Amino acid sequence: MSFHYSNCVPKGDSNATEDILKAAANPKVISFAGGLPAPELFPVAAVKKATDKVFDQFGQQVLQYAGALGYSKLREQIAAIMKTRQVNTTADHIAIATGSQQAIDLVAKMLINPGDVVLVEDPTYLAALDVFRSYGAHLIGVEMDDDGMRMDDLQQKLADYPEAKFIYTVPNFQNPTGRTMTAARRQEMVKLTHAAGVPIVEDDPYGAIRYAGETVPPIKHFDHHGEVVSISSFSKMLAPGLRIGWLTADPAFLQKYTLLKQNADLHTDNLTQYIISQFLMDEDLPAHIKKITDVYEHRAKLMLAEIDHEFPADVYHSQPEGGMFIWVQVPGGIDSDELAKRCLEANVAVVPGSAFYSGKAEPGTFRLNFSNMNDDQIKVGIKRIAKVINELGTN
């Protein structure tokens, strides 16, 4: 007997991206393929101190079952964080998730029936595409440029698919492109979707990690009708091993969320919720974020300078003002999987663009991560990629 899997389970057992991430574990390989924060910046001592305090004050309580919405004190603190992001909200609009990935998964489960249309930026976060596909979504890509999702194409897609269940967007330092949607487009997006009756799911894990340019308010800031569900996380500004994310949404939506959250894992790890709450009370989060952004700024600028110096002039790259990623496109129509394979043979790992598209991938594209590698690795790695590109150009 073998198990008869549901339609939620992908047919294959593996994929190109997973294989690359595995190969990137080889110490000979310089990996720009992952999406990991720099571990040397984790505030280990401060988190340990916060944890000790939690055990001393709330020992029994943090080891017991808890409510599905999340720790009320932490929800208040998150509401205060959202206010600094120009989203004027309260704790009853906040629900905790086991990382923002769970928020994406449960919001998708709440809204998608098999066959339903979901609009996504093309390219976009690959694990969101996997989630939407697992619920049987019919994915429709919306085109982007350097200012984020294009509103003319969104308008067209809303006209073509008036029954779309929601639009998924990563407006800040998008994964994989590093691009940021302008404030004007965010405002227009809310108008267009309100008129069309299609809600927005805003995924904002990177927004706090800005090292250049001016802060742009979240899409949720422009939402006056409770039509935007905004998702964020402590993974990039504190530590991803502590799986704490959150949703900002109307209480009526969170009431439904809670029902599926209980099904999913009863509630998020209680100890971890208290640790983050204590950290927020005792430590200076903005100062910690400044430390991270300073390092990432240095690495991004170094990588961009090396790209400009080493890559042929006709190679496109994005200009991130924060986050962890740069997007590259090599002209000439080369298959992105082939390009990534050649890079790996040259001991440098990138994620091929093909992984991030809802439909047909743009050729010659790949994603570079700059947060997790040191200066030497960045310099040597970019030279290796340049060699591959030059060889392909002369084939």
Place this chain on the structure above:
Amino acid sequence: MSFHYSNCVPKGDSNATEDILKAAANPKVISFAGGLPAPELFPVAAVKKATDKVFDQFGQQVLQYAGALGYSKLREQIAAIMKTRQVNTTADHIAIATGSQQAIDLVAKMLINPGDVVLVEDPTYLAALDVFRSYGAHLIGVEMDDDGMRMDDLQQKLADYPEAKFIYTVPNFQNPTGRTMTAARRQEMVKLTHAAGVPIVEDDPYGAIRYAGETVPPIKHFDHHGEVVSISSFSKMLAPGLRIGWLTADPAFLQKYTLLKQNADLHTDNLTQYIISQFLMDEDLPAHIKKITDVYEHRAKLMLAEIDHEFPADVYHSQPEGGMFIWVQVPGGIDSDELAKRCLEANVAVVPGSAFYSGKAEPGTFRLNFSNMNDDQIKVGIKRIAKVINELGTN
């Protein structure tokens, strides 16, 4: 605009059980309604010590992203625990989940398409029923007696529903009945289901908490064809606030599980996995479990003695040899919701039997939890329920 929810979302916003649990928070109410371990038994100091060690040895590592299958050392330790339970297995047959609830949810997602038949004990764990319903399962109840699921009825249901996707069972100290399936039935169940080609999902959160009778091997012990997925958790033997559960299954099954686990929350809280691993290395888990079972034995025996003393002789109650629950049935056909409501008016909370049935509920049934209340509360609470039963009998 309002959100258009998927078929995964329950239509109502609330249910009777949730209302009872809320009402039970009133300090005047003695609550046998929850399913909480006794918090005074949590090994707070030992968990704190383990946590400090983890930060000192693995600070950066535990705050970073990690693999979806779970921390390899912890998976080895769990395989060793499974060996003490007579399941001869290795770490590659173990995957971590964010509590056993997540394991139930993801296994259900892996196997259920809308309309698929799932066989369940009647009554059974209500949050498993909620999960199966969220994926559109057609639930078919299998009858139980004091020895657990009845094999004659299982055989009948397998004949009636040969297309069933799996059978869900809680074989040890079942929630809600406290009943344990005999070894002979487990062996027979594996034979019947193997012949029928229907896998078993064994949910065993309570098995370690045995205070009387002889240990019965898990159903997985009798499985020679990789057709049983066995789920367990540290929630009852250590602490539920640390959301760590696991699956024991064939590697091919876990490969598929990993794909949906990544979608669900990328991976389980990394710090918490390391804390439990360190605790298992440094502390004597069997000794800790002995402490818990001694207290629960005392409370169960006290509650059973009070029931025998206070309730009319024709009231049925189960005879648990472990776990946290006693099942009661009052004769006379009274609606269980009405009975629970009357109890609440008398300031004692129970969960009505109706919550636990896949189909039509047995009247007059309710679940009592004995792990979370002290002796005085047990004595007074049972007297209050007896008064309600007696009043109903004379109406």
